Amino acid sequence: MPLAATNDMQPAIMTENLVRRFGENIAVNNLNLTISRGEIFGFLGPNGSGKSTTIKMLCGLLSPTSGQARVAGIDVNKDPEYIRSKIGYMPQKFSLYEDLTVTENIEFYSKLYGVTGHAGNIRKKEVIELVGVGKYHKHLGRELSGGWKQRLALCCALVHNPEIIFLDEPTASMDPVARRELWDLLFSLASSGVTLFVTTHYMDEAERCSSVGYIYNSRLIVSGGPDELKQVREVVGQDNQRYEIACRPLVASFNIIKAIEYVEDVTIFGQALHVVVPAHINEHQLRHDLHSAGIALQSIRPIEPSLEDVFVTLTKANIKYDEEMRQNRLSSLRPAPSGVAHVR
Amino acid sequence: MSDSSPQEKKPASRALLTFSGIYSIFRKELIQLLRDPFLVAFIVTLPIIQLVVTGLAISKDLKHIEMIVCNQDKKNASIELLKAFDNSTFFEIDHNNYVDSDEELNRGIRKGKFRVGLTIPPGYSEQILSGKGHTNVNITIDGTHANIAKTIKGMAIAIIENHTHEQMKASALGHTALPLIGLSSTIVQPNTKILYNPELKASWFLIPGILAIIMHMMTILFTSFAIVRERETGTLEQLMATPIRVADLMVGKVIPYAVIGFLDMVLTLGVMIWFFEINISGSFWFLCFTSIVFIVTSLAIGLLISTTCRSQVQAVQLTLGLLLPSLLISGFVFPLEPMPWFVKIFSYCLPLTYYLDIIRGVVIKGNGLSELWQHMLILTFLSSLLLGASIFRFKKQIA
Numbered sequence: 099m100p101l102a103a104t105n106d107m108q109p110a111i112m113t114e115n116l117v118r119r120f121g122e123n124i125a126v127n128n129l130n131l132t133i134s135r136g137e138i139f140g141f142l143g144p145n146g147s148g149k150s151t152t153i154k155m156l157c158g159l160l161s162p163t164s165g166q167a168r169v170a171g172i173d174v175n176k177d178p179e180y181i182r183s184k185i186g187y188m189p190q191k192f193s194l195y196e197d198l199t200v201t202e203n204i205e206f207y208s209k210l211y212g213v214t215g216h217a218g219n220i221r222k223k224e225v226i227e228l229v230g231v232g233k234y235h236k237h238l239g240r241e242l243s244g245g246w247k248q249r250l251a252l253c254c255a256l257v258h259n260p261e262i263i264f265l266d267e268p269t270a271s272m273d274p275v276a277r278r279e280l281w282d283l284l285f286s287l288a289s290s291g292v293t294l295f296v297t298t299h300y301m302d303e304a305e306r307c308s309s310v311g312y313i314y315n316s317r318l319i320v321s322g323g324p325d326e327l328k329q330v331r332e333v334v335g336q337d338n339q340r341y342e343i344a345c346r347p348l349v350a351s352f353n354i355i356k357a358i359e360y361v362e363d364v365t366i367f368g369q370a371l372h373v374v375v376p377a378h379i380n381e382h383q384l385r386h387d388l389h390s391a392g393i394a395l396q397s398i399r400p401i402e403p404s405l406e407d408v409f410v411t412l413t414k415a416n417i418k419y420d421e422e423m424r425q426n427r428l429s430s431l432r433p434a435p436s437g438v439a440h441v442r
Numbered sequence: 443m444s445d446s447s448p449q450e451k452k453p454a455s456r457a458l459l460t461f462s463g464i465y466s467i468f469r470k471e472l473i474q475l476l477r478d479p480f481l482v483a484f485i486v487t488l489p490i491i492q493l494v495v496t497g498l499a500i501s502k503d504l505k506h507i508e509m510i511v512c513n514q515d516k517k518n519a520s521i522e523l524l525k526a527f528d529n530s531t532f533f534e535i536d537h538n539n540y541v542d543s544d545e546e547l548n549r550g551i552r553k554g555k556f557r558v559g560l561t562i563p564p565g566y567s568e569q570i571l572s573g574k575g576h577t578n579v580n581i582t583i584d585g586t587h588a589n590i591a592k593t594i595k596g597m598a599i600a601i602i603e604n605h606t607h608e609q610m611k612a613s614a615l616g617h618t619a620l621p622l623i624g625l626s627s628t629i630v631q632p633n634t635k636i637l638y639n640p641e642l643k644a645s646w647f648l649i650p651g652i653l654a655i656i657m658h659m660m661t662i663l664f665t666s667f668a669i670v671r672e673r674e675t676g677t678l679e680q681l682m683a684t685p686i687r688v689a690d691l692m693v694g695k696v697i698p699y700a701v702i703g704f705l706d707m708v709l710t711l712g713v714m715i716w717f718f719e720i721n722i723s724g725s726f727w728f729l730c731f732t733s734i735v736f737i738v739t740s741l742a743i744g745l746l747i748s749t750t751c752r753s754q755v756q757a758v759q760l761t762l763g764l765l766l767p768s769l770l771i772s773g774f775v776f777p778l779e780p781m782p783w784f785v786k787i788f789s790y791c792l793p794l795t796y797y798l799d800i801i802r803g804v805v806i807k808g809n810g811l812s813e814l815w816q817h818m819l820i821l822t823f824l825s826s827l828l829l830g831a832s833i834f835r836f837k838k839q840i841a
Contacts, residue, residue: 157683179685187683193676210684251680 110293116165140307186255196240211258245276502780517567585639665744723808742828
């Protein structure tokens with residue numbers, strides 16, 4: 099199906115049944131995504147689930163096996179080189195030249211992107227100021243700390259004023275302060291109309307995104323705003339309730355609760371446990387049963403699922419589904435469990 | 443064995459070597475080695491191929507030396523002499539392409555097609571038939587390769603002496619159409635003339651060759667790292683996310699090394715001229731021009747290696763694996779003539795083979811474009827082929 103012609107109202111990224119195979123393996127399976135302009139899209143999933151392959155296809159570095167994708171209104175199958183001039187890409191690993199200075203790296207990339215002349219100089223100054231790498235301009239790439247390396251990489255990815263920036267785990271090697279600062283920077287970019295496509299493993303970062311997609315085993319399981327995702331039927335449903343339980347000792351209690359017959363799921367969250375029980379078990383009964391199981395209860399309260407709960411629940415459902423598929427290939431007509439809250 | 447308490451964290455044994463330590467490292471090393479298919483292939487095939495190809499190529503005695511003939515006599519006795527040369531496996535005469543003058547003969551040698559020429563003067567047969575005194579034949583030898591020239595000279599003289607001897611014996615026994623002339627009759631006197639390197643100095647041949655090889659090796663190594671280094675450090679991924687064109691990337695990578703390679707070339711030529719006192723007989727500028735083409739071809743080989751390998755270590759292995767045999771079959775030391783045809787196919791695929799001819803031709807023989815234009819054409823073709831292959835390979839990898 100042909101996609102609509104380019105205009106500003108068009109989504110920044112739109113994919114239709116995007117597939118990438120590597121020989122026998124499917125890296126990305128029927129991906130359908132729509133990301134509006136100015137959004138911060140958090141792309142989550144375990145390692146090897148197809149995140150990097152998706153980014154590479156959207157950046158025009160890898161051609162799709164089938165399906166369509168439009169990035170900044172341009173078809174990736176038709177003009178990948180043109181796409182590259184409209185996007186910025188920041189790989190997970192520091193990928194600038196360690197033996198060039200900050201200024202030389204920025205100069206090099208601005209030339210590659212054709213950012214030259216008077217207007218180019220203004221733009222360079224602007225970006226250097228925005229990212230704040232000016233004070234390190236004489237330092238070699240290898241002399242920078244993890245956080246500053248990422249800022250320099252961001253600076254080089256921004257120098258041509260791209261419409262969309264792809265960031266592959268930008269905060270993976272950062273301390274918490276640098277992480278916070280980078281996110282502040284990303285927010286100010288998004289507010290100026292740039293679309294950000296960010297992969298991350300951190301749930302707190304995912305919570306800050308305006309929309310989130312979760313990919314597992316090459317399938318996009320769910321996508322939507324973080325708040326929408328917490329309402330996904332597979333996770334909350336009508337028939338169960340989630341409680342946060344503080345108790346001591348944590349691990350021993352975890353094992354005891356797991357053994358209780360009606361408990362559907364237990365997870366350790368920091369100093370507390372998240373327990374999922376059927377809706378007909380009320381708080382009073384749960385409290386009672388925990389007491390009789392010998393658990394020293396400190397507090398108990400009903401909670402909404404966190405994003406992590408959403409992903410853990412959906413991943414488990416998908417593992418179960420995959421296993422059933424393997425055991426009985428005839429049931430292949432049944433769709434994989436997935437969230438319904440597709441973005442807008 | 444360990445009876446030491448948990449507080450003491452000393453190893454039980456203070457021996458210099460422990461079996462378990464050595465064994466665990468040995469095992470890990472072996473597993474890693476076998477898990478690298480490239481290295482396994484390298485270990486297994488390289489020594490075998492090297493030994494077979496180079497063994498076949500260089501263990502042969504010198505033979506099949508093509509000889510250009512200027513037969514001004516054209517009578518029976520001269521044809522008998524040529525038959526004597528034919529009967530030796532050492533020389534090979536193309537009977538369909540005799541030349542008529544010494545100038546043409548010299549031109550054939552100058553072009554490098556022939557290493558040796560034989561001129562039989564008019565009246566040769568009459569002189570033999572007269573059965574008196576002696577007659578001359580002229581042997582003109584290309585002195586570029588001093589050792590081969592010496593062998594050729596010795597061989598040619600031996601064949602002529604032997605032929606004279608046989609002729610005398612045959613005529614004494616009446617086995618020939620020639621009249622009976624007795625044992626003390628006409629002697630064929632070979633006059634040898636060595637061209638280009640009359641003193642037959644081996645250095646004249648070797649130094650330009652070594653120069654070619656050094657340049658070849660250096661320039662291949664320059665670029666064999668070029669792409670693979672960026673792949674290893676990850677900078678290639680970032681680079682490919684920009685609108686840069688693959689051909690721009692490749693050519694941009696080659697140019698700085700071509701300049702460095704050319705400067706190195708000029709430096710080494712200087713050493714050759716002033717330190718080894720070997721003058722360039724031909725045009726210095728022509729040599730520079732041909733060297734640039736050669737350097738670009740070598741750089742393109744390096745680039746192709748770089749797009750093929752996953753790591754810099756592999757690039758070095760592959761470079762050395764390719765260089766060693768090519769040194770032996772390119773005609774650097776061992777002449778191509780006696781090599782079997784399937785080795786020659788490889789020889790004629792190597793840019794080095796052509797460049798060795800070029801640099802020796804220009805330095806020693808004073809060759810120019812009129813003699814070497816075919817070599818130049820082939821080098822240009824090879825360099826564009828290799829560059830094209832690099833770009834193609836690279837594009838295929840990122841797609």
